Amino acid sequence: MKTLLFAIAVLLTGCATAPTYVSRQPPQVIYQVPLPQQVSTVYLDPPLYQPPPVRVLWAPPPMRVDIIPFQPNPEAIWTGGYWVWQGNWVWAHGRWAAPPQPGYGWINPYYENRGGSVIFINGFWAAPGVTFVQPAPTLFIDMAVIGRGVIAGPRPIGPQGIFVPPPPGSRIGLIVPAPLGTAPAVVINAPAVINEGMRIHTNTTNVNNVNNSVNNSVTNVRNVTNISNIIVAPASATANGQAVNTTVAPQAHLVAAMPAPTRPLPLVPAMPPAAVRQPNPFQSPVQMPPPVMQVRTPALPQSVAPPVPQAIEKHVPRARPDDHPTQAAPVPKRDYDKKEHKNREDGKPNDRS
Numbered sequence: 001m002k003t004l005l006f007a008i009a010v011l012l013t014g015c016a017t018a019p020t021y022v023s024r025q026p027p028q029v030i031y032q033v034p035l036p037q038q039v040s041t042v043y044l045d046p047p048l049y050q051p052p053p054v055r056v057l058w059a060p061p062p063m064r065v066d067i068i069p070f071q072p073n074p075e076a077i078w079t080g081g082y083w084v085w086q087g088n089w090v091w092a093h094g095r096w097a098a099p100p101q102p103g104y105g106w107i108n109p110y111y112e113n114r115g116g117s118v119i120f121i122n123g124f125w126a127a128p129g130v131t132f133v134q135p136a137p138t139l140f141i142d143m144a145v146i147g148r149g150v151i152a153g154p155r156p157i158g159p160q161g162i163f164v165p166p167p168p169g170s171r172i173g174l175i176v177p178a179p180l181g182t183a184p185a186v187v188i189n190a191p192a193v194i195n196e197g198m199r200i201h202t203n204t205t206n207v208n209n210v211n212n213s214v215n216n217s218v219t220n221v222r223n224v225t226n227i228s229n230i231i232v233a234p235a236s237a238t239a240n241g242q243a244v245n246t247t248v249a250p251q252a253h254l255v256a257a258m259p260a261p262t263r264p265l266p267l268v269p270a271m272p273p274a275a276v277r278q279p280n281p282f283q284s285p286v287q288m289p290p291p292v293m294q295v296r297t298p299a300l301p302q303s304v305a306p307p308v309p310q311a312i313e314k315h316v317p318r319a320r321p322d323d324h325p326t327q328a329a330p331v332p333k334r335d336y337d338k339k340e341h342k343n344r345e346d347g348k349p350n351d352r353s
Contacts, residue, residue: 040086040088040090040091041090041091041092041093042084042086042090042091042092042093043092043093043095044084044092044122046079046106046122046123046124046125047122047124047125048100048104048124048125048127049124050107050121050124050126050130050132050133051121051122051124052121053110053119053120053121053135053139053141054085054119054120054121054141054142054143054144055114055117055118055119055120055141055142055143055144056085056089056117056118056119056120056144057117057118057143057144057152057155058117058118058152058153058154058155058156058173059113059118059153059154059155059156059157059165059172059173059174059175060083060089060111060118060165061083061089061153061165061172062165062166062167062168062169062170062171062172062174062192063081063083063165063166063167063168063184063185063187063188064081064091064168065168065188066080066081066093066094068094069096071096072096073098075098075099076096076097076098077096077097077098077099077105077106078094078095078096079094079095079097079106079123080094080108080183080184080185081093081094081184081185082094082108082109082123082165082184082185083109083165083184084109084120084122084123085120085122085144086147087145087146087147087150088146088147088150089153094185099125100125101127103127103128104125104126104127104128105125105126105128106123106125106126107123107124107125107126107132107181108123108181108182108183108184109121109122109123109184110132110134110162110180111162111163111164111165111175111184112135112161112162112163113156113158113159113160113161113163113175114137114160115160116155116156117155117156118156119135119141120144121135132180132181134180153172153173154172154173155173156173156175157171157173157174157175157196158174158175158176158177158196159177159196161177162177162178162179162180162182163175163176163177163178164176164178164182164183164184164186164187164200165184165187166187166192166193166198167187167188167189167190167191167192167193167198168188168192169192169239170192170193170194170239171192171193171194171195174193174194174195174196174198175196176193176198176199176200177199177200178199178200178229179200179201179202182200182202182229186200186229186231186248186249187200187231189248190231190233190244190246190248191233191238191239191240191242191244192238192239192240193233193237193238193239194237194238194239195236195237196237197233197234197236197237198231198232198233198237198238198244199231199232199233200229200230200231200232201229201230201232202227202228202229202230203227203228203229203230203247204227228247228248228249229247229248229249230245230246230247230248231244231245231246231247231248232244232245
């Protein structure tokens with residue numbers, strides 16, 4: 001009896017199996033460079049006052065690269081390219097522009113992620129003593145008018161607050177948090193981002209320059225404030241998988257003049273010519289046979305008989321009087337007519353009668 005019970009217990013123990021847990025990992029996202037989109041570009045004359053804000057449902061695209069020309073005069077200010085709303089996000093080219101009046105300064109455009117939509121204020125020229133007024137959180141802002149046939153893009157991907165569009169080649173919809181008044185062009189030379197995580201911080205340093213005279217007396221004291229932007233991003237946010245911690249200048253024209261080794265390359269790079277291509281050292285050269293000239297006769301269909309060659313008529317020259325001495329030579333018609341005419345005048349009979 002005990003043996004039977006023991007066998008039954010062993011059998012039941014073998015039938016019971018422990019539950020298995022399968023760990024599911026999130027699918028790996030492979031970054032793909034966004035295809036170039038058809039973008040409208042404009043040259044704007046910014047207003048001389050702060051324009052009213054508008055609310056846009058989707059984020060501006062990544063930044064574009066403008067080629068900066070030479071400064072026409074020392075008073076000109078490089079506004080830098082940026083995205084402006086005109087029924088859709090339109091790229092406003094950067095340009096050198098002199099202030100409309102002496103003492104006016106350039107105010108960069110304003111982007112804010114508020115409640116999943118973008119609050120946008122266009123850049124403008126500010127009079128002396130006029131500062132930018134940030135829209136209050138409780139301010140009611142009208143929705144922007146969307147152009148006919150415009151397809152909405154993704155909502156802003158990132159934290160709430162002020163931002164600038166991402167670097168060129170980034171995923172569409174990402175935003176880069178930045179301090180108030182940051183020029184969008186500061187991210188032109190930054191690497192593309194595929195996930196949120198890139199941020200911009202401001203570094204301010206004060207430098208005191210003191211000039212002493214011969215008697216060690218202070219004659220001139222000048223305080224210099226240096227403002228620079230620091231771009232920080234983890235390796236998980238960039239497209240090349242490398243962390244970023246770099247300092248850039250706040251002015252748009254200084255940023256545009258910097259070398260840009262991180263700018264995205266074309267989607268399909270051009271192949272070098274045959275003379276520039278490097279041979280493969282692991283592949284033996286292939287001997288190609290010499291070219292052979294072959295002449296092929298087109299085959300005729302079976303139902304069509306080949307054409308019968310026609311006899312070629314040879315040219316037989318006409319016999320001359322010298323070849324047949326027994327035959328009298330014909331009298332030229334011109335001499336015969338003259339003789340007949342003379343006989344008629346003399347009253348002689350004609351030879352033909």
